[in-house]
Amino acid sequence: MQFKHAPAAVSAVFDDPNIVSSAGLVPMLRLAQHAGLARLAQDRLSVPTDKGANAGAKVMALVAGMLAGADSIDDMNLLRHGGMGRLFHRTYAPSTLGSFLREFRFGHVRQLDAVASRVLGNLAVDTPLLQLRDGERVMVDLDDTIIEVHGYQKQGASFGYSGVRGLNALIATASTTSSAPVILAQRLRQGKTGSPKGAARIVGDALATLRRTGVAAGTRPLLRADSAFYGYATIGTAITAGADVSVTVRMDLAVKAAIATIPDDAWTMIEYTDSIRDETTGQLISKAEVAEVPFTAFRSRRKAERIEGRLVVRRIPDLSPRQVEQPTLFDTFRHHAFFTTTDLETMDTVAADKTHRGHAIIEQVHADLKAGPPAHLPSGVFTANSAWLVLAVIAFNLTRAAGIIADRSGRLARATTATIRRTLVHVPARLARSARRITLHLPEAWPWQNAFNRLFTITHAPPPAAIA
Structure with missing residues (x-):
């Protein structure tokens, strides 16, 4: 692509009051309104009246800014340009929204958690956020991540297990084989907090939210987590x-003793990294094998708290440099084991191992989320940043629902937040008013015009007629 005109023939003037840069906020905020975001926030938040007045409208403004790409309080000025005031009421100044967030205390953050849970439940009523095939179950993944922060005024920031100075965010997601993940629950914690702290509570909240969506009715969800969450509190909850x-276990004496009882002929090759299939015999050639053995978790606890299940073990050759130079007489292996309560008849050893490895999907959610609003936790006040994370999760789930509505069978249904923002939200428009109606004049030949039209039409459909 080359420039068409000489530099002197082009000028730039910021003088049009009828232009908006993010016309996609119109259907996105309609979607949020249908999900009850403003009403729920207004009814449930008890932030002090002097700063918390019109809590519903302020929450909507914060989420709108995040949908448009804001990752700091100053970025909320995105809502105050051109014709935005003609499209939306109460486009608050960033200073007003910042003062509102700084009034939050822990109880207010928990109230906002309840709002986020119910908004997701309402979204799931009309949007197939989690589609289940026959015999499938919802996967609930739990893990934490460090959000890096800068400056010395951030409450709770410290160096955690990653060696990065930041705050710790614990996230629980839900997904299926045909649906991209949504976030069920979230919690911001101090940077040096251990991974399992508070995990039992967030597991309870996440599963309660999943029940509220009605997606997993009649099935048992599967909670997947790594070894940091292998404890009675989390698993028992x-x-x-x-x-x-399906939780990775630590290689303690009990686990090692159980692995030692597995006979040599019980191991089955699996499709793993660099595995191939023999063209002649059709057998899988792989360096990884799996086997399982019955296992009782938490035997040191009282009998009522012991949990019966299966210990599924994956082993791969231990090819350290020393062994490559001087091979050992007997093969040695590295073992990776996880504890699961799934039924062997519905999920055999190979399927259980493959399903457990799918837990890595939560890392994609962490990357997607941290590339958005939490990229710069905006306040020095810990509870304000906690509220900011909850609002970011609400915006994340809204974009996921919008992508499904706009392009249910296409790539937008599983696209990242950045892609949905680029295709459906950041659509420039010119406002024209006639006969008390506003028309959005959008760019001709917009590549995602059909998806935008579908989202706009569905979110602006009239409510269903009341049945007498």
């Missing part, structure tokens, strides 16, 4: 809430 678990 999941089982009590009606879920199965």
Whole structure:
């Protein structure tokens, strides 16, 4: 692409009051309104009146800014340009929104958690956020991540397990084989907090939110997590809430003793990194094998708290440099084991291992989320940043629902937040008013015109007629 005109023939003037840069906020905020975001925030948030007045409108403004790409309080000025005031009421100044967030206390953050849970439940009523095939179950993944921060005024910031100075965000997601993940629950914690702290509570919240969506009715969700969350509090909470678990275990003496009882002929090759299939025999040639053995978790606890299940073990050759130079007489292996309560009849050893490895999908959610609003936690006040994370999760789930509505069978249904923002939100428009109606004049030949039209039409459809 080359420039068409000489430099002197082009000028730039910021003088049009009828231009908006993010016309996609119109259907996005309609979607948020249908999900009850403003009403729920207004009814449930008890932020002090002097700063918390019109809490519903301020929450909507914060989420709108995040949908448009804001990752700091100053970026909320995105809502105050051109014709935005003709499209939306109460486009608050960034200073007003910042003062609102700084009034939050822990109880207010928990109230906002409840709002986020119910908004997701309402979104799931009309949008197939989680599609289940026959015999499939919802995967609930739990993991934490460090959000890097800068400056010395951030409450709770410290060096955690990653060696990065930041705050710790614990996230629980839900996904299926045919649906991209949505976030069920979230919690911001101090940077040096251990991974399992508070995990039991967030597991309970996540499974309660999943039940609210109605997606997993009649099935048992599967909670997947790494070894940091292998503890009775987390696993016991999941089982009590009606879920199965698939959690990596630490290689303690009990686990090693159980692995030692597996006979040599019980190992099965699996499709793993660099595995191939023999063209003649059709057998899989792989360096990884799996086997399982019955296992009782938490034997040191009282009998009622012991949990029966399966210990699924994956082994791969231990090819350290020393062994390559001087091979050992017997093969040695590295073992990776996880504990699961799934039924062998519905999920055999190979399927259980493959399903457990799918837990890595939550890393994609972490990357997607941290590339958006949490990229710069905006306040020095810890509870304000906690509220900011919850609002970012609401915006994340809204973009996921919008992508499905706009392009259910296409790539937008599983696209990242940045892609949905680029294609559906950052659509420039010129406003024209006639006969008390506003028309958005959008760019001709916009590549994602059909998807935008579908989202706009569905979110602006009249409510269903009341049945007498």
